[in-house]
Amino acid sequence: MSKLSEMKGHSMVAGLWGKKIGMTQLFAEDKVIPVTAINVGHWVVTNIKTEVRDGYNAVQVGLVKERYVQEQFSAEWLKKTKNYFVFLREIKQDDAVAGLDIGQTLDCASVLNLGDKVNLTGATIGRGFAGGVKRYNFRGGCASHGSKLGRKPGSASFFRAEGKVIKGKRLPGHMGVKQRFMESLEVVHIDQGAAVVLVKGSVPGKGGSLVFMQKA
Template sequence: MSISSLSSSFSSLTLKPSNPNLHGNPTTLHSSFIPFYKIPIPKPLSLPQSHSSAPISATYEAGVGVMGTKLGMMSYFEPSGEVVPVTVVGFREGNIVTQVKTEATDGYSAVQVGYRRVRDRKLTKPEMGHLEKSGIIPLRHLQEFRLEKVDGFEPNQRLVFDELFKEGDLVDVSGTTIGKGFQGGIKRHNFKRGLMTHGSKSHRQLGSIGAGTTPGRVYKGKKMPGRMGGTKTKIRKLKIVKIDNELRIVMIKGALPGKPGNLLRITPAKIVGVNIPKN
């Protein structure tokens, strides 16, 4: 086919509008015109959400726990003559269930426990109202123990340590460590010091902290001098050596966080395959 025949065929081709009312009628064209900002935007597809999601076992405690006060450390002699370093934990008035939370009322299951009785003027009016709702004495500390089931717990129920734990049980103890202020790299991160002789000019300095041109900066998380201690920590799987109901104390093997007088949170130890599923 030649170029002249193609041009003649295109010249004879006429375009017809899809809507006959719009042809040759500018008024109709203006009335049926829709601006782009008025065009409805289709809504995104919403996927069905599953409400039966399995709970994450790591967020749950292995059982309800108690709060105590660190008294200090001492040496305990086993009947066999072995010397065991222990931390003595005492219990003031408290460890009372102040609230029981369920899936129906709060969306999750937990037991709130109060510890250490104080005067009324030491608490705010909202705190006093929360405790007076269940007829509970004024308590300084309130903490929650999230459980899968809260059957058998009720407000104003007193928790006794020897009923929850036995000698030989393993517990997890959490508390606030002793604050040591601003410290250098040797004390804070156990760095080695430089030579003290032979012209060394780097005794306790940090040393090189990175390259110059590349990357030209210090990476985040670099171990450097800074504030040490004063943070919350948890020590796991500590053994209960002795429970003395007369003195209202318990001896736990090893060192616990904080100084004497520090608040401690004692819970049953999480052991995979025993009270936590392997998956």
């Protein structure tokens, strides 16, 4: 079987998984376009799920570890997925998938075209435990005359709540790692050789985080 880097398929999948590289800019005529670079290479079909067997239609794909990119795909990879794949993800389909084989590398050119509008899903950057000032942009308390309440959240309840904290109260806690959905981002460049897609605008997450793209 061909090496992963040489396998190209006309995949009929509904979207693409990729890893965010970071932001850069493109120069077009007299303007500058801010873009986000997303690496969509080395995703291999590891399973094809059908409604008859699994209850829904989907394509399971895996991101091959860098050390195995140039090696030939074998059935052993599917038995020890943690050894050969960084991530395993699914792409749900409306209908049964045709024209895909297990071990086939997804080709970004068969899913996306230059100028397409894509909807993109990603997770925001994690900030750990954060107080109300950082998490919700609270103004904070007085910062003069010896006050010690500058960044404290203040009262958490009142007598009508019967001593309970009302659901939805904005308090210190974990910040970030929230799923965000971006609509209608334009594909401004596709580097098929490097398997890199440039989309206009910013994308949730930090460099190396997973994002999912599908046509708007």
